[in-house]
Amino acid sequence: MGRARELAELGRLLGEDAASRGVALFGEAGVGKTRLVDEAVDAEREAGTAVEWVRATEAAREIPLGSFAHVLALTDGAHHPDDLLHLALTGLRDRAGAGPFVLAVDDAHLLDEVSVALLHLALTQSPVRVLVSVRTGEPLPQGLVPLWKDELLTRLDVGPLPREATEELVLTVLGDGVPASLLDRIWQLSHGNVLFVRELVSTAVERRATG
Numbered sequence: 001m002g003r004a005r006e007l008a009e010l011g012r013l014l015g016e017d018a019a020s021r022g023v024a025l026f027g028e029a030g031v032g033k034t035r036l037v038d039e040a041v042d043a044e045r046e047a048g049t050a051v052e053w054v055r056a057t058e059a060a061r062e063i064p065l066g067s068f069a070h071v072l073a074l075t076d077g078a079h080h081p082d083d084l085l086h087l088a089l090t091g092l093r094d095r096a097g098a099g100p101f102v103l104a105v106d107d108a109h110l111l112d113e114v115s116v117a118l119l120h121l122a123l124t125q126s127p128v129r130v131l132v133s134v135r136t137g138e139p140l141p142q143g144l145v146p147l148w149k150d151e152l153l154t155r156l157d158v159g160p161l162p163r164e165a166t167e168e169l170v171l172t173v174l175g176d177g178v179p180a181s182l183l184d185r186i187w188q189l190s191h192g193n194v195l196f197v198r199e200l201v202s203t204a205v206e207r208r209a210t211g
Helices: 004-013 033-046 066-071 081-096 113-125 163-174 180-190 194-210
Strands: 022-027 050-055 101-106 129-135 154-157
Touching (some): 004 154, 022 033, 033 101, 050 066, 081 101, 101 113, 113 129, 163 180
Parallel strands (some): 022 129
């Protein structure tokens, strides 16, 4: 809700006619980056594009290509980073097949350096298109920044929902009988941060159910 412009831009930038090879979606915690990536990925699937989802985590950050483990079919001899990269890139190419393919990486700021190197190879040595989400203000792996600085990816910044969309979201969940004072209170507390809005609305629903 309230993201029609961002979704349209993601669709355009992931298209085969786009100047770059994908998108780096930036935003603060709680603004809805993951949901936007989900929606964009669903649209790509509906259009017949193959998609590979990678969710980077703190736990996998200390392991080379830890977040890409499900893509790899490692052998006992594949311990050198170059071997790991070769296997991972081969795995992505195999999954891509002959048709269009999108690699989506959520929370790319948590990737290890070898995984970032894989993204660079995928962008420069394969037909894969890439969509990554990055949390604004977080320290970034050294090799990640050149992906948009060198225009392999287009940077797209997403902010909180505007007030009108925030109120529409609240009314959709709670119904039209929400008093203006509550709408104003939710806006003042959340300033359109979707995560905060969700928590506030959930609290309102719980209070309504028990009141």
